[in-house]
Amino acid sequence: MKISVLGSGSEGNSTYLDVCGIPFLIDAGFSAKTLIGRMHNLGLNPSMLKAILVTHEHNDHIRGVGILSRKLNLPIYITPESYRVSASCLGKIAPENLRFIEGEFDIEGVRFIPFNVSHDAVRTIGFRVEGSNGKRMAISTDIGCYTEEILTHFTNVDIMVLEANYNFDMLQSCGYPYYLKQRIHSEQGHLSNEDSGRLICSCYHPNLKKVFLAHVSKNSNTYDLALATVRTELESKGIKLEVEVAYQDTVTELFAI
Numbered sequence: 001m002k003i004s005v006l007g008s009g010s011e012g013n014s015t016y017l018d019v020c021g022i023p024f025l026i027d028a029g030f031s032a033k034t035l036i037g038r039m040h041n042l043g044l045n046p047s048m049l050k051a052i053l054v055t056h057e058h059n060d061h062i063r064g065v066g067i068l069s070r071k072l073n074l075p076i077y078i079t080p081e082s083y084r085v086s087a088s089c090l091g092k093i094a095p096e097n098l099r100f101i102e103g104e105f106d107i108e109g110v111r112f113i114p115f116n117v118s119h120d121a122v123r124t125i126g127f128r129v130e131g132s133n134g135k136r137m138a139i140s141t142d143i144g145c146y147t148e149e150i151l152t153h154f155t156n157v158d159i160m161v162l163e164a165n166y167n168f169d170m171l172q173s174c175g176y177p178y179y180l181k182q183r184i185h186s187e188q189g190h191l192s193n194e195d196s197g198r199l200i201c202s203c204y205h206p207n208l209k210k211v212f213l214a215h216v217s218k219n220s221n222t223y224d225l226a227l228a229t230v231r232t233e234l235e236s237k238g239i240k241l242e243v244e245v246a247y248q249d250t251v252t253e254l255f256a257i
């Protein structure tokens with residue numbers, strides 16, 4: 001299993017994942033040109049991709065989905081609810097490349113287990129991904145609050161991609177209008193650094209090798225603060241774990257297990 005977060009934040013999100021030699025994108029919230037350039041920077045060949053999986057219809061997750069699908073003849077996996085409200089933004093998708101997510105599904109032997117998360121889109125899902133080699137990962141980058149369902153899917157994985165969106169004090173004092181602060185803090189908004197750290201501790205097991213912190217806000221958080229807060233939470237429980245922040249404008253390392 002190989003993974004790199006190609007970029008993450010309110011201006012775009014996309015994660016490259018290769019499971020047993022089968023590569024995918026989870027979300028494509030940048031222009032096709034940007035995503036192809038970032039994959040080239042990692043030495044990856046975009047024409048090898050097998051599919052794009054979509055978590056929800058917000059623009060920072062789907063901006064490049066339609067163009068990449070047309071350019072690379074890529075299937076899109078999306079919930080019917082998300083497709084209904086994003087069809088015009090995605091543009092024309094070849095019928096054979098439009099695959100609706102109704103439940104768990106396989107692509108070339110890779111198991112994808114979608115799970116619902118609370119966020120202010122029509123429907124938002126995260127994914128647990130299982131390879132035939134026994135490696136597992138879970139990803140969710142827009143979570144208003146975490147539930148038993150989310151904890152279940154993040155348990156017993158080798159890699160996590162999880163958001164650490166805001167610091168509560170910075171959110172309160174930043175220049176956002178009141179309604180936006182309420183939205184971010186609400187159960188349909190985003191996860192704070194502290195909550196992210198607690199979720200990781202709740203799901204920790206010795207096989208967990210790596211956590212990427214995603215969707216870090218530029219206005220109500222800093223990359224250093226997200227990392228420090230999560231590390232403090234982990235250390236308070238005696239957990240030693242590799243944690244890396246995903247940036248908006250650059251790729252993370254291509255981590256392999």
Ligand SMILES: [Zn+2]
Pocket residue numbers: 056058119121142
């Ligand atoms: Zn969103």
Ligand SMILES: [Zn+2]
Pocket residue numbers: 009010013058060061141142215
């Ligand atoms: Zn988002």
